[in-house]
Amino acid sequence: MDNKYLAKALRYVWQKGKWWLFLSVTLSVVTGCFPFLTLWVSKELINEVTRFIQSSTKEYALLLLLLVGQFMLSILSSAVKNIREYLDKKMECTLDFDVQQMILDKTSSVPVMYFDLPDYHDHLQRISGGGARFLSPVRSVIDMLQAGISLFSYALFLIVIDWRLVILSLVATIPIFYIQAKFGQRRYRLHLKQSPVARAADYYKYLLQDRKSAKEIRLFGLASFFRERWAEKFMQNTGETLRLEKKQQGSEVGLEAFSAFFYMGIAVSVIWLARTAKMNIGEFVAIIQAVQGAQETFTRISMLFAKLYEEKLFIKDFYQFFEREDERILIAAGNEPFPSTIRQGITFNQVSFRYVQGDKEVLSDISFHIHPHEKIAIVGQNGSGKTTLVKCLMGLYPPTSGQIKIDGRSIADIDENELHKNITVIFQDFIRYDLSVRENIAIGNIAGIDDLDRIRKVAELSGADAFIRKLPEGYETYLGRLLADGEDLSGGQWQKVALSRALFRDSQVVILDEPTAALDPIAEMDIFSKFKLLTENKIAIFISHRMAASRMADRIIVMKEGKIVEMGTHEELMALGQEYYQMYQMQAQWFSSEREGEREAVGWTS
Ligand SMILES: Nc1ncnc2c1ncn2[C@@H]1O[C@H](COP(=O)(O)OP(=O)(O)O)[C@@H](O)[C@H]1O
Ligand SMILES: [Mg+2]
Known part of the structure; x- marks a missing residue:
């Protein structure tokens, strides 16, 4: 076989x-x-x-x-x-x-x-x-x-x-x-056994060589820690390989003696024949x-x-590797189109989800409906399942049970490309590409990579244009230092690039999954209020573990341990006086009265 x-x-x-x-x-x-x-x-x-x-x-x-x-x-x-x-x-x-x-x-x-x-x-x-x-x-x-x-x-x-x-x-x-x-x-069996160890060694080596980890490795004095780990894994594999090699060479010495003996016999018979x-x-x-x-x-x-x-x-x-099919991972290949204009909205119907290798349910029995043009905020503590919910909506992880429907059509039946074209997500860990600023925005819709007018327009909308103009080569400024001597942007500037990227894609549903988490609450609200304006005719979902920004949403979904615990407007949830209210109160310190002025400056007043 x-x-x-x-x-x-x-x-x-x-x-x-x-x-x-x-x-x-x-x-x-x-x-x-x-x-x-x-x-x-x-x-x-x-x-x-x-x-x-x-x-x-x-x-x-x-x-x-x-x-x-x-x-x-x-x-x-x-x-x-x-x-x-x-x-x-x-x-x-x-x-x-x-x-x-x-x-x-x-x-x-x-x-x-x-x-x-x-x-x-x-x-x-x-x-x-x-x-x-x-x-x-x-x-x-x-x-x-x-x-x-x-x-x-x-x-x-x-x-x-x-x-x-x-x-x-x-x-x-x-x-x-x-x-x-x-x-x-x-040797082959050894190779199979060694590959996880080799991967670990590669990982430690990568940490010691990569730009992203360089700072922390030095500040925490981790160089020798990781070098030792690397050495341990490296030597483990080398040791095993050498032991096998020694055994093989050893047996070959014996065998060659045996062959030589035979050869002698043959030589004798040839002499006799001669x-x-x-x-x-x-x-x-x-x-x-x-x-x-x-x-x-x-x-x-x-x-x-x-x-x-x-x-x-x-x-x-x-x-x-190419035939790899994990029975735990079966994603239906739908071929139906995405509705050209969403008329009814997005429905989660008793959706539950569990990661393949995890034992606990990360989403359980999630049901809600989003109307066209609605602005939804999803709040909840870290690990409550917000990102997972988005991953399910994007069809990246099919729900373990329940359905997600758009205008009554299950997302499992919708063509994957269509789905991703019509729903845009900027994740918390969006990628900061080592490319020019222009290209970093065009990532949102790579076909438009040369459409500088539109790129400039979305950058103006997101507020990125102002700082991009001041960069040495404007939109052609190279970001990152891996491939050339480029510029570095601050966290906030990167967020604006990410927001431009989302806008450049121009899809019917736009989701921001805490890409603003690195910003202070005021700056986050600035981004969110802009986001709300920019997605006027779209469904917009923004996710945050901060409550304040969510006030701008039409409706707030509060998640806790994989469940929806509350849903309603800011006023409704405050009046309820439970989960949302408590979280809001806890975070209220960020908005002490001395920052009132800043809040007004970004257009957010209570
Ligand atoms: N790829 C994964 N594999 C296994 N468990 C995961 C994975 N991603 C997230 N989780 C777990 O799922 C839970 C929810 O995570 P997540 O959806 O990222 O929460 P949130 O976005 O609300 O912070 C967490 O307990 C997390 O540990
Ligand atoms: Mg998350």
């Missing part, structure tokens, strides 16, 4: 490089014949030299011819070898590109839920060996073909002398064959060479088999 994947890999390589495969096979057939030719030429040469030395004639034409033949063979064989190496390298690059592209296509399109599974990351780590690893099983098969031809020619040579010689040289290699296969299997059959010296030397060659080729074939075994498992693992 592993052969199914190997066949698939062979077909794939055939598709990608018909010429490569054709030339490789042809050249390996040619190379496979070299040993026989070399053997034959050297046999003739030795005999001719002996004759030349012993006789008194000065005829050396044949001798010269054979010498030239030997010279040509060695040149030819090295030329063929180099040509093959170049062709392999070229093919490797082609495959490397193609295979990496396949992996990138997959990783950028799998359901977001996969990223929660450590197992997925391990699998990805295991298969990211690039094109070289993909080519090597094919090369092994071709090398086997070549070795097979060489072996056949040696055998042919020996059979003419005595068929028992063939059997003897074969028997000598059986243990080697066995050991190679066994260690191949062990005596009884009255062989000439050329034949004698050629037989010894043929036996040795046959043995070496056998060993080579057994090594190739072991290698192929390991490679086959890799190929299987590789393809299984």
Whole structure:
């Protein structure tokens, strides 16, 4: 069944490089014949030299011819070898590109839920060996073909002398064959076991090298802490690899002694044969060479088999990454369009949700309805399930039970692209791309990357334009320092870029999931009041764990431990005097009277 994947890999390589495969096979057939030719030429040469030395004639034409033949063979064989190496390298690059592209296509399109599974990351780590690893099983098969031809020619040579010689040289290699296969299997199992450890080591290394962690690593003096962790994981894998290597090399010493012993036996029988059959010296030397060659080729074939075994498992693992289907993660592929104008609104109907690897219900029995053009605030403490709710609405995580509907149409039936086009979310951890400011805004709708007029317009609306104009190169200013010497924006400025991004997308529903959490409450309210104005004809949802900003909403949903505990306007909820009221009171200190002036300045008055 592993052969199914190997066949698939062979077909794939055939598709990608018909010429490569054709030339490789042809050249390996040619190379496979070299040993026989070399053997034959050297046999003739030795005999001719002996004759030349012993006789008194000065005829050396044949001798010269054979010498030239030997010279040509060695040149030819090295030329063929180099040509093959170049062709392999070229093919490797082609495959490397193609295979990496396949992996990138997959990783950028799998359901977001996969990223929660450590197992997925391990699998990805295991298969990211690039094109070289993909080519090597094919090369092994071709090398086997070549070795097979060489072996056949040696055998042919020996059979003419005595068929028992063939059997003897074969028997000598059986243990080697066995050991190679066994260690191949062990190496692969070790590889499977090591990948989580390697991933941990990579993580610690990343922390020590990344810009984002550089500050904290220094301030908290964490360098040696993480370096030790890295060293521990690194050494754990290295230690295991070396132990296995030692075992294998140890067993090979024993085996080689065994082969040498056999070889001695063969040498003795050849000498005996030479005596009884009255062989000439050329034949004698050629037989010894043929036996040795046959043995070496056998060993080579057994090594190739072991290698192929390991490679086959890799190929299987590789393809299984693409076939990966977790029964816990089944996302229906809907194909219905999104309503061109939302008329009834968004309905959550008894929605419950649990993360694949989590044991507690993160959302339980959530039901509410949002009317068209309504402005909703969702408040609740950290961990109460607000972000999860949005992830469910975006179709990133399908509810464990219940439905989410838009104008009566279940989001599971709506085409994913349509859904994401019509609902825009800016998450708390929105990405700050190492790109120009213009591009950072255009991310919202990448097709409009050159539409500077619109980009400028949304930036004006969100209030980003004012500071962007002051940047050294305006909208073309590069942000970040990873790829060039760019500018850094403050948290608040980044929020405005994010808001512009959301507006640039121009969808029917816009959600801000605490992208303002890093701001002070006054600045947050500024963003929210702007957001409210800018989304006049849309459904807008803003999420915050701060109560004050939510006053501007038409309706407030209060979440606690995955449930909706209260729902209503600010006044209603205050009058209720429970959850919302308490949270509001607790946070009221932020709005002490001395900041009253600031509140008016941003257009928020009670
Ligand atoms: N990817 C995840 N896998 C497992 N549990 C998660 C994941 N994301 C969030 N949670 C858990 O779900 C709960 C709700 O989280 P979240 O929706 O992010 O809350 P909020 O946005 O209200 O702060 C938390 O207990 C959190 O630990
Ligand atoms: Mg959240």
